[in-house]
Amino acid sequence: MSSIAEVEETLxxxxxxxxxxxxxxxxxxxxxxRSSLPPAETETYxxxxxxxxxxAASVARTLDPTDDLTFxxxxxxxxxxxxxxDKEYLLVxxxxxxEGEDA
Amino acid sequence: MEVAYLYTKVRAEFxxxxxxxxxxxxxxxxxxxxxxxxxxxTQRNPSISEFDTTPDMxxxxxxxxxxxxxxxxxxxxxxxxxxxxDPSEMSDMQRFRKKAEKDEEYKTAxxxxxPMIGRCMKQNNTINIYEEYFDGVQADxxxxxxxxxxxxxxxxxxxxxxTATSINWHPEGPATNGKxxxxxxxxxxxxxxxxxxxxxxxxxYIWDIMNPNTPDIELLPPSPLCCLRFNAKSTDTLxxxxxxxxxxxxxxxxPNAPEKQCMPHETSVIEKSHHDPVYDVFWISSKTGNQCASxxxxxxxxxxxxxRLGEPTDVxxxxxxxxxxxxxxxxSSMEYNQEAGPTKYLVGTEQGIVxxxxxxxxxxxxxxxxxxxxxxxxxxPIYSIQRNPTHNKFFMTVGDWTARIxxxxxxTPIMTTKYHSSYLTSGCxxxxxxxxxxxxxxxxxxxxxxxxxxxxxxxxxxxVGEDALSTISVQGNMQSGGRxxxxxxxxxxxxxxxxxxxxxxxxxxxxxxxxxxxxxxTKQEKNLELRERDLKRQRAADEEASKKEAAEKKxxxxxxxxxxxxxxxxxxxxxxxxxxxxxxxxxxxADMGGDDK
Numbered sequence: 001m002s003s004i005a006e007v008e009e010t011l012x013x014x015x016x017x018x019x020x021x022x023x024x025x026x027x028x029x030x031x032x033x034r035s036s037l038p039p040a041e042t043e044t045y046x047x048x049x050x051x052x053x054x055x056a057a058s059v060a061r062t063l064d065p066t067d068d069l070t071f072x073x074x075x076x077x078x079x080x081x082x083x084x085x086d087k088e089y090l091l092v093x094x095x096x097x098x099e100g101e102d103a
Numbered sequence: 104m105e106v107a108y109l110y111t112k113v114r115a116e117f118x119x120x121x122x123x124x125x126x127x128x129x130x131x132x133x134x135x136x137x138x139x140x141x142x143x144x145t146q147r148n149p150s151i152s153e154f155d156t157t158p159d160m161x162x163x164x165x166x167x168x169x170x171x172x173x174x175x176x177x178x179x180x181x182x183x184x185x186x187x188x189d190p191s192e193m194s195d196m197q198r199f200r201k202k203a204e205k206d207e208e209y210k211t212a213x214x215x216x217x218p219m220i221g222r223c224m225k226q227n228n229t230i231n232i233y234e235e236y237f238d239g240v241q242a243d244x245x246x247x248x249x250x251x252x253x254x255x256x257x258x259x260x261x262x263x264x265x266t267a268t269s270i271n272w273h274p275e276g277p278a279t280n281g282k283x284x285x286x287x288x289x290x291x292x293x294x295x296x297x298x299x300x301x302x303x304x305x306x307x308y309i310w311d312i313m314n315p316n317t318p319d320i321e322l323l324p325p326s327p328l329c330c331l332r333f334n335a336k337s338t339d340t341l342x343x344x345x346x347x348x349x350x351x352x353x354x355x356x357x358p359n360a361p362e363k364q365c366m367p368h369e370t371s372v373i374e375k376s377h378h379d380p381v382y383d384v385f386w387i388s389s390k391t392g393n394q395c396a397s398x399x400x401x402x403x404x405x406x407x408x409x410x411r412l413g414e415p416t417d418v419x420x421x422x423x424x425x426x427x428x429x430x431x432x433x434x435s436s437m438e439y440n441q442e443a444g445p446t447k448y449l450v451g452t453e454q455g456i457v458x459x460x461x462x463x464x465x466x467x468x469x470x471x472x473x474x475x476x477x478x479x480x481x482x483x484p485i486y487s488i489q490r491n492p493t494h495n496k497f498f499m500t501v502g503d504w505t506a507r508i509x510x511x512x513x514x515t516p517i518m519t520t521k522y523h524s525s526y527l528t529s530g531c532x533x534x535x536x537x538x539x540x541x542x543x544x545x546x547x548x549x550x551x552x553x554x555x556x557x558x559x560x561x562x563x564x565x566x567v568g569e570d571a572l573s574t575i576s577v578q579g580n581m582q583s584g585g586r587x588x589x590x591x592x593x594x595x596x597x598x599x600x601x602x603x604x605x606x607x608x609x610x611x612x613x614x615x616x617x618x619x620x621x622x623x624x625t626k627q628e629k630n631l632e633l634r635e636r637d638l639k640r641q642r643a644a645d646e647e648a649s650k651k652e653a654a655e656k657k658x659x660x661x662x663x664x665x666x667x668x669x670x671x672x673x674x675x676x677x678x679x680x681x682x683x684x685x686x687x688x689x690x691x692x693a694d695m696g697g698d699d700k
Contacts, residue, residue, distance in 0.1 A: 004205075006213075006214060007209070007213045010217035011217075014220055017225070018224075019224075019227070019228065029183035029184070029185070030183030031183055031184045031190075031196075031199065032200075033203045034200070034204070073223065080227060082220055082224070084219045086215065086216055087212070088208055089208070091212075091220055095224055095227060097228070
């Protein structure tokens with residue numbers, strides 16, 4: 001029912017937002033599927049963010065077994081990393097909010 | 104009544120072995136009951152006796168040995184690929200990705216997640232949810248009572264306990280690089296710890312303030328370091344001054360050195376170095392950022408280029424001018440502040456006299472200005488000297504029992520603290536607050552003075568430990584910091600303290616008020632000096648006048664005498680006249696034609 005085109009469209013829409021530094025899709029085990037980041041960064045982001053997201057999900061589930069993690073935002077001095085987890089895949093967007101603000 | 108038994112033995116049997124044998128009881132004396140004593144008898148009531156069956160106990164305490172821990176971590180770099188995918192093989196990865204993108208679940212997930220992310224991004228772009236609403240608002244902490252708390256303790260890992268002689272903070276703030284370089288050495292002459300056969304440990308350490316268990320980097324100088332400073336321009340390099348007078352340069356980026364150790368990159372040669380411990384060394388402003396200046400109690404100040412430490416680029420003798428007797432003074436502390444002038448130095452000496460050095464006018468006594476060597480000087484070595492970070496014209500010296508504040512263009516101190524109850528060993532200004540300074544004492548106390556609050560008493564005293572403190576350093580620059588204070592003691596323990604906001608953050612109007620106070624004191628001191636000069640001139644004039652008078656003594660005396668005689672004459676005549684008048688009145692009735700005239 002949903003086609004590759006729809007995925008592409010979603011990604012394109014995300015990237016059209018202000019201040020987006022990169023979009024990354026990876027599996028829960030940490031292997032990058034799609035990325036607009038340079039290869040080295042892709043690998044580190046995929047490896048580190050998946051681990052953190054899994055940990056966060058585990059925290060949410062431990063606190064309340066009926067609960068689950070739906071979104072994770074990491075705000076750092078330079079940018080914000082937004083993580084949307086699903087059963088098998090993670091959508092990670094790195095955005096520079098200040099840049100968007102300035103524009 | 105006496106019971107006595109006479110015992111007889113012949114002389115010949117003296118000293119013979121004694122032989123005891125059983126015998127029948129024999130009555131020697133028999134005392135009959137006596138009723139007379141009966142009335143003296145009283146029964147004791149109540150009768151108390153105590154018994155105790157508790158076992159003996161004692162309490163003793165001991166500490167377990169200190170456990171040295173270290174933190175390690177792993178970093179996952181290649182991503183979690185399935186078993187059959189080799190992450191180093193590009194084609195494998197490509198194939199995996201292709202497969203994943205065809206996955207139905209992937210597509211639905213993306214469709215679901217896209218709007219979620221989009222919402223957040225739009226939110227970020229619309230409004231800054233982390234906006235600082237109260238930015239620039241200065242909180243008034245003046246009502247808060249001053250306080251400080253200990254954060255961490257860094258102990259010299261060596262068995263031989265040495266004094267922490269200098270602490271220098273990493274020029275970048277604690278947020279990115281909270282590190283302190285601590286120099287350890289024993290400055291006592293012929294100390295017991297030198298005398299025994301065990302070699303004095305030479306190493307000094309750089310500590311990470313987050314890890315008090317093990318030092319971050321160990322520096323291995325040829326002789327123990329007395330002072331150590333980071334280069335503010337290139338923060339991976341340090342310069343240190345040793346106990347034997349050497350100056351050494353360290354580069355922490357040196358690749359072939361063993362981990363966590365650093366040998367000097369370059370060291371001066373002993374023939375062309377100081378002959379006494381180097382008490383302070385400063386990086387000075389230069390184009391290359393490789394120049395530094397050192398001072399020692401041998402009475403020399405030397406300038407170095409850290410790329411060629413073979414010989415000093417310049418040497419200056421710390422001597423007073425001919426008026427001061429041409430005496431050589433041993434430098435025990437130094438201050439260099441680029442903002443006050445790139446050619447200006449201040450040196451505190453062992454003799455308690457302050458020297459200001461300006462290389463620009465080397466013609467007059469090598470550019471050395473000698474401050475007061477009379478009542479204004481310290482009674483012992485000046486251990487610390489520092490310019491006020493906000494008002495560079497004013498500086499502080501710490502020595503004997505006082506801290507004194509001076510102004511560059513006056514020879515006498517403008518302000519002096521009261522005498523502390525214990526010797527002061529070092530001191531420094533707060534980098535953020537113009538009116539706050541710290542002094543360390545020999546009884547293990549840090550005294551914090553707040554001139555903005557009061558000048559006659561210490562604002563806050565913090566007891567660090569029983570041992571004498573030796574050095575102090577406050578983290579930060581004029582813009583930020585001022586909260587973290589590192590204090591070293593004679594046993595090589597560095598304590599990290601955090602002071603409260605009221606002692607760290609700039610108070611409203613403080614800069615102006617402190618400047619006003621210093622200027623006022625300067626004016627007073629100037630007026631006093633002027634008055635003294637006037638008095639001196641007056642005295643000289645008086646002396647001259649009296650001399651002149653002495654020369655004209657004779658005429659002066661005659662004149663006086665004449666005047667006196669005139670006065671006596673006049674008095675005499677008046678008296679006669681009065682007497683005559685009385686007489687004439689009395690004789691008027693009897694003899695009309697009396698001798699009226």
